[in-house]
Amino acid sequence: MNGVHDMGGMDGFGKVEPEPNEPMFHEEWESRVLAMVRAMGAAGAFNIDTSRFYRETLPPHVYLSSSYYKKWFLGLEEMLIEKGYLTREEVAAGHAMQPAKALKHGKFDLTQVERIMVRGKFARPAPAAAKFNIGDRVRAKNIHPATHTRLPRYVRGHVGVVELNHGCHVFPDSAAMELGENPQWLYTVVFEGRDLWGEDGDPTLKVSIDAFEPYLDPA
Numbered sequence: 001m002n003g004v005h006d007m008g009g010m011d012g013f014g015k016v017e018p019e020p021n022e023p024m025f026h027e028e029w030e031s032r033v034l035a036m037v038r039a040m041g042a043a044g045a046f047n048i049d050t051s052r053f054y055r056e057t058l059p060p061h062v063y064l065s066s067s068y069y070k071k072w073f074l075g076l077e078e079m080l081i082e083k084g085y086l087t088r089e090e091v092a093a094g095h096a097m098q099p100a101k102a103l104k105h106g107k108f109d110l111t112q113v114e115r116i117m118v119r120g121k122f123a124r125p126a127p128a129a130a131k132f133n134i135g136d137r138v139r140a141k142n143i144h145p146a147t148h149t150r151l152p153r154y155v156r157g158h159v160g161v162v163e164l165n166h167g168c169h170v171f172p173d174s175a176a177m178e179l180g181e182n183p184q185w186l187y188t189v190v191f192e193g194r195d196l197w198g199e200d201g202d203p204t205l206k207v208s209i210d211a212f213e214p215y216l217d218p219a
Contacts, residue, residue: 001057001147001149002144003060005055006153008152030068033072033076037051039116043103043106045079045083045104049170051079053176054078055071055072055075056148122170124168124183125168126168126185131185131213132187134165137218138218139160139216139218139219140157140158140215140216141214142157150172150211150212151212155211158191160192161189161190163187166186168183168184168185170182171183184212187211189216191209192206193205
């Protein structure tokens with residue numbers, strides 16, 4: 001979707017200023033949010049792409065004024081409400097007011113924490129031969145989906161060159177909407193900086209993105 005989260009190539013946000021010696025968490029509640037998202041995902045309440053989509057749907061003023069883990073928290077809250085695991089009344093009251101909705105994978109114990117906290121594997125068998133080879137020139141489609149996509153706005157309509165083939169992976173655009181894994185070939189595509197940013201761009205700059213096959217046409 002074309003939301004404020006897709007900031008690549010946009011002006012007015014200032015430079016990125018990394019925090020020296022940044023801690024893993026700034027407050028204890030951030031670690032709890034991470035644990036809740038991982039646990040509920042592992043229990044089958046949602047997948048990683050669905051959780052990303054809900055964060056992307058936050059109103060722009062909320063998204064831009066929220067810290068990293070506050071975005072995670074707000075997206076999780078809305079997602080669990082819409083999927084029937086919470087009600088807005090329960091959120092306001094701060095406690096459960098009805099029996100909990102059953103989860104697909106039940107409860108976890110301490111022996112499973114490491115598995116839950118490790119990011120999943122998304123490579124899948126290929127349903128068909130790859131359409132593109134390394135060195136092929138491809139054009140990123142000028143698409144504007146209303147749902148989740150991993151194709152950034154700033155490359156849409158531009159021509160790049162396939163540099164790597166990563167094999168087939170779960171297609172985020174389908175998975176986010178819970179329409180199945182729909183495995184697709186995934187490529188690294190390299191774009192010339194001036195093709196993206198114009199003649200004022202740095203002539204030595206190249207930009208690489210990972211792009212799924214449905215995002216690309218032959219150039």
